[in-house]
Amino acid sequence: MDEFEPRIIGFLCNWCSYAGADLAGTSRLEMPSNLVPIKVMCSSRVDPEMVADAFLRGADGVLIAGCHPGDCHYDKGNYYARRRFAVLKKVVESLGLEADRLRLSWISASEGARFRKVVEEFTEKVRKLGPNPAGKETLL
Amino acid sequence: MKGIPLETCDSLRHALGWIMRKALQDGVVDHVLVPSRGPEDSFPWILAARPEPLSDAEPIPPVMSVQGARALSSVTGSTSEGAMLAVMRPCEARASIEVAKLRQSDLSSVVVLTMDCPGAVPLARYRDGDIMEPDPEDPESLRPLCRQCTGFTAAGDLCLVRSGENVLAVPLTEGGRRFAAALGLDGEGDLDEWLEWKEGLGKQRERTGEEARQSLKEDTRGLSGLAAVYSGCVGCRSCRTVCPVCYCRLCFIDMKDRRSPAAAHLDRSVSAGAARLVSDTLLFHIGRMAHMSLSCVACGMCEDACPADIPVGRLVSMVGRETAALFDYTAGEDPDEPLPLSTFLTEELHDFED
Ligand code: SF4
Ligand code: SF4
Ligand code: SF4
Ligand code: FES
DSSP: OOOOOOOEEEEEETTTHHHHHHHHHHTTOOOOSOEEEEEESSGGGOOHHHHHHHHHTTOSEEEEEEOOTTOBTTBSHHHHHHHHHHHHHHHHHHTTOOGGGEEEEEOOTTOHHHHHHHHHHHHHHHHHHOSOGGGTOSOO | OEEEEOTTOSSHHHHHHHHHHHHHHTTSOSEEEEEBOBGGGBOOEEEESSSGGGGGBOSSOSSOSSOHHHHHHHHOSSOOSSOEEEEOOHHHHHHHHHHHHTTSOOOTTEEEEEEOOOOOOOHHHHHTTSOOSOOTTOGGGSOHHHHTOSOSSSOSSEEEEEETTEEEEEEOSHHHHHHHHHTTOOOOEEOHHHHHHHHHHHHHHHHHHHHHHHHHHHHHOHHHHHHHHTTTOOOOOHHHHHOTTOOOSSOGGGOGGGSOOHHHHHHHHHHHSOOOSSOOHHHHHHHHHHHHGGGOOOOOHHHHHOTTOOOHHHHHHHHHHHHHHTTTOOTTTOTTSOOGGGOOOSSOOGGGOO
């Protein structure tokens, strides 16, 4: 059997984390290519429903990344995002689903190296979890 | 704690009826919102402006026909001119608070009057003529969420309770006290027996709830368990329509742009071997929990409405207990406490960050 390559969806905020990813790229940092980035204007734009959708469609991991607390371009977006993320994670947990497939991280525009580290860590973690069973479940 | 004795009343129904009529007659309020006895054993809510229609009022109907908070928010979408008395069950009063906090109603000129709730009969059993009245002594006659309800009394602005043989009014807010005073109610009566009953039944219900949640958790565990529980869902969205706290005019699941495109189903059918259609059943239910489980008051209305007998309300409220615990929040309790998703602390929830 082929080795399992996780597919991770990353919601990256335009002002910090996407720019951090860009920096990692322009700095030619080597990193796993498992993350599919989706640019959002702010981490608070990520409705839990979008995360649940990616998860149920079989994404092996879902990352939300935004500016560090205090640095959100819209001032407070990431604080709200954190609450919503906590609620979603709790919902997933209390239904006995794999909450470890969801991750929230703060990555600034100047943290290309941190972006790489987050992607590496999360890819490894998800690799260990194995494929998301939602991808093979018929009756969703 | 003391109550105001209503000496001339020998039952809660009698006392509720008397207060409604007096409040209208004396001009203390301009309208009374209350369920009534309709044709074919139905219990539609009415908004009465004169005392006469109140002769049909049924303040404690055997079933929950429409969640009272929904009835109330339909007339209190904006600040109303006159004062209103809303007579409803405790879980409906709690939902009204959530709905006001969600800014879907304005309760500034509303007095919410509740009572010791006997519970409600499952709508389907009532329709079948199986059970016509809730029997508080027999949990089997009650809806599953009523069997585990711990908030069966002491809600709203004023609550009518039984303590031993006596009927008393217990004001719970400033508005409730003002309303009682305007009606000329006064005196002090003992609540010891009521308090004892409340605590005893509360404990028993808490235990029932613990067990029920435990077994529900086991049944739904994991993706396949969850898919199994919702496998009979017909996708009617009645659970959402009748839920008092689901107020969105356009629910995420109905947004045209986000409906899974045909290509996604074809892909899934290839990758999983087969794909369920219509799709997104679990997405609807999980998304709904992520959006509103914090405000679920465990009223059971959604379950009553579900044609497929899915324990929707038990699931949402089970999850809601856990999401609300993150913020030490109790839905429907404190009108002044902000909704958890409308506020934040700068230092919190670090366990959720990586
Ligand atoms: S959940 Fe049932 S017992 Fe509790 S207040 Fe509502 S109707 Fe009454
Ligand atoms: S009411 Fe029941 S059948 Fe209808 S959408 Fe809700 S869970 Fe599904
Ligand atoms: S989800 Fe169900 S139990 Fe909870 S508030 Fe809505 S109708 Fe009531
Ligand atoms: S703009 Fe980056 S988190 Fe809000």
